[in-house]
Amino acid sequence: MIPKVIHYCWFGRKEKPQQVVRFIEGWKQKLPNYTIKEWNEDNFDVNSCDFTREAYIHKKYAFVSDVARLYALFVEGGIYMDTDVEVIKSFDDLLYESFLIGYEQPHTIGTGFIGASQGDLVISQFLNEYKIKHFVNSDGSFSETPNTTLISNFLIKNNISVKIYPIDYFCAKNYITGNIQQTPNTYCIHHYAASWKPWYAKIEMTICHLLKIKYRDFLFRHFSKL
Known part of the structure; x- marks a missing residue:
């Protein structure tokens, strides 16, 4: 079972834009019986691995979030959402699953919405991949491959079989055209603010x-x- 906890990340200690505040307020309205937890420098150790330490030093906070979201889900379980995700309806009827993820494009996994039970094996495998990575490459360049690509490739490479929901469930927006693709199946819409x-x-x-x-x-x- 997935607990009724919504996790999100906010690193860098900057004030949240009004758009982000509105999305989070929307979560509270649509999910009144869920706990909402922010992960930041105060409750996540940015020095926990080389990847997050190096990304944080260079103020690449989105890449710190890539690891922090996995840590939050593994340690506590719940649902992680990017701060530009609009909730359409409650996730209650999905919580029986041990792992939740969906496509954002036909061949790419979306990572703006991930659900997992505490200690989930798939999340653990994703997390272990980051523990052996560096954000700063040997030539000084940054390893800025999106986590959508890393996770999609990891699932294929390791032949990991998981249920992947169709695009309209958790993304429901084409990030290329900006067109909303909402259907009766839609639980949330990822608006791809790309902050x-x-x-x-x-x-x-x-x-x-x-x-x-x-x-x-x-x-x-x-x-x-x-």
Whole structure:
């Protein structure tokens, strides 16, 4: 069983934008019988592994969150959500599962919503992958591969069989076009605010949304020769 606890991360000690505050208030309204817990520098040891220590030093807080969310789920169980997730309806009828995750694109796992029982084996395996990684590579560059890619590849590489819910359950928004894809199955919508991305990456994503073309194709055609 998954306990009625919602976990989210907020590292860097900056004030939350109003949009984030509104999303969290929305969680409280839709999930009145759930405990909501924030993970930050005060209750998560950013020096617990090389990956988080290095990411925190370089103020890459989203990558600290990649590990902190897994730690929270493994130690306490519950549901992790990014702070740009809008809750549509209660998760009560899903709590019998031991592990919850869904697609954000046809071949990519979404990590803005993850549910797990305390001590879940799959979460433990994900967490162990980060314990042997460095955020700063030997050449000084950063290991900024999105956790969606890392987790998707890990499941495939290790032939781990888990139930993966369709896109409309936990994402319900196309991050390329920005189109909402809500259905009667939708529990929450990930709005992909991408608060961790630099300003120029946000502009690139906005252009892609307007032109309705793939983000990676846009980058390749226009920036590969720079």
